[in-house]
Amino acid sequence: MPKKHPTEVRERAVRMTLDRLKDYPSMWATCRGLAPKLNIGAETLRKWVTQAQAHAGERTGPTSEELEEIKRLKRENRDLRETNDILRAAGVFLREGARPSQPSIVAFIVQMKANGHGVELTCGVLREQGVAVTSRSYRAWKTRAAAARVQSDAVLVDRLKALKVRDVQGRQQPEILYARRKMTAWLRRGGLAGVSQHTVDRLMRLEGMNGLVRGRKSRASASTGKDSPRAPDLLKRNFSAPRPNHSWVTDFTYVPTWGVFVYVAFAIDLYSRAIVGWHASTIKDTPFVEVCLNMALWRRDHAGHAVRPGLIHNSDAGSQYTSIKFTKTVALEGLVASIGTIGDTYDNAAAETLMGLYKNEAVAKTSPFATGPLKTIADVEKLTFEWLDWYNNRRLHSALGNMPPEENERNYYAETNGPINIEAANKTAA
Structure with a gap:
């Protein structure tokens, strides 16, 4: 990024241009004639002269202080627009209410960076939403491999989140009804043979998933009358069978x-x-x-x-x-x-x-x-x-x-x- 011109150079260039305005048909012609000799761009020189004239009251337009204020306001507006864009994206990213895994945070920041948003600004928005991450942490996570537990957790969380995704009819996957024991069995059958029940329980808690909780409700059989003929009880509460169709x-x-x-x-x-x-x-x-x-x-x-x-x-x-x-x-x-x-x-x-x-x-x-x-x-x-x-x-x-x-x-x-x-x-x- 080029450095700003020293104040002395700027003041001298403006003074020399103002002294020679009568030698040229217009200010623009004066700037075009002097700019190469001063090693300054013609448009830059014109802006300097215009600002100097406005500051001295010789020309209508914003003063240097007003221009600085305009720049500051534009910068704030730009930051606000970026913050709102990041907040909208983060709202979707954090909609489940659980802290995302490290790889997910890195992927989100990379996506925001690709969309033209700064890393520091993105990290600041995430911190405001309760996700502890700094630009330094992001760069460290990006350059070194995530821990084995973090990687395995990310795979499990992706599986759990997929159950919450609704289809075109607004329905979630029926396996979302599972509690931790049956969810563990389902994940093992799905290719994650080494997953433990404690890990599934921990991640389900983070994702706000409890499975279906059913209460116990017992009722006695309705009577048809003391004298009603009926078949005997052959099962006697033995609800098992040696084969199908038994x-x-x-x-x-x-x-x-x-x-x-x-x-x-x-x-x-x-x-x-x-x-x-x-x-x-x-x-x-x-x-x-x-x-x-x-x-x-x-x-x-x-x-x-x-x-x-x-x-x-x-x-x-x-x-x-x-x-x-x-x-x-x-x-x-x-x-x-x-x-x-x-x-x-x-x-x-x-x-x-x-x-x-x-x-x-x-x-x-x-x-x-x-x-x-x-x-x-x-x-x-x-x-x-x-x-x-x-x-x-x-x-x-x-x-x-x-x-x-x-x-x-x-x-x-x-x-x-x-x-x-x-x-x-x-x-x-x-």
């Missing part, structure tokens, strides 16, 4: 919409916890639960693993499941009916657990599957189908060793030399 549990819940309550029934295989059948209706009658059962039977048959006689069909003592019509349907399909004991809070706990998952993960207002209010039964069916696809094929289940239900069944049939066509069944089981 025992199913069924239940239904309700979903409020703008017009009516929509009832949604599910059939769950106890071996893999896969949802093998479901149905939605505005009427909770016997045909409603029969459709759910028929769908489950069809789906299994379509996948190449038809239900064999003797499968245990367990439900609570609701009137839909104890009706004569439904009891006959179960018998005609070769299934063995099982009904939990009346007044027992845990008689159908496996099914009620799924009802709780469905309410919290799919139906809740903060659900990553929700795209707006549930107005009609069609909205409930669409929401349920999206959640069920994720639940069966990608959601990690702790009872299965953090494995999705369909993957668990594929492994079973692979070990028993029986390939399964679950993907084809999922596409058609709408």
Whole structure:
């Protein structure tokens, strides 16, 4: 950057120009004639002379002090515009509320520098937003490699942040529902085999991610009357199975919409916890639960693993499941009916657990599957189908060793030399 001309040189050049104005037709001609001899630019000399005349009151225009004030104000305006630009960019950069990693801070400053903003100004804006960084720290970080922990943290944070990104419908990724243990398992399955649960917990806290927290709510089975004939309890709270299609549990819940309550029934295989059948209706009658059962039977048959006689069909003592019509349907399909004991809070706990998952993960207002209010039964069916696809094929289940239900069944049939066509069944089981 060239140095400023000494004051003596400037004053002498102005004095010589003013003395020779009468020898030239105009001031510009005088400046053009003298500037080469004084080793000064003609325009620079003209500005000096104009300022000197204005300062002496011989010419209208800003004085030297006023010009300096104008320069200062322009500089302040420029700095304010840059600061506002950096603040807007930093608002997006820091929107999650957690302190960014070192590589992320360096990348942001580099981006601001490429946009024409100074490093010191950018660091100052970040400090005002609570990010402790100086221009000296930035240059040190840029020239030396980041620590191994910083690099690994940056990779994990990127994965966690990606779950928050909303799609065109405004939905986040469903894995954002995971707490630290299941998030750790999901990250390990995604290629980060060495990640520890403590690291995931620390970074999730920094990102403000807690996962879904569900409360405990127990209810006893509804009674159909002391004299109502019903099937015995064959499970006796043993909600496990040695193979697929050994025992199913069924239940239904309700979903409020703008017009009516929509009832949604599910059939769950106890071996893999896969949802093998479901149905939605505005009427909770016997045909409603029969459709759910028929769908489950069809789906299994379509996948190449038809239900064999003797499968245990367990439900609570609701009137839909104890009706004569439904009891006959179960018998005609070769299934063995099982009904939990009346007044027992845990008689159908496996099914009620799924009802709780469905309410919290799919139906809740903060659900990553929700795209707006549930107005009609069609909205409930669409929401349920999206959640069920994720639940069966990608959601990690702790009872299965953090494995999705369909993957668990594929492994079973692979070990028993029986390939399964679950993907084809999922596409058609709408």
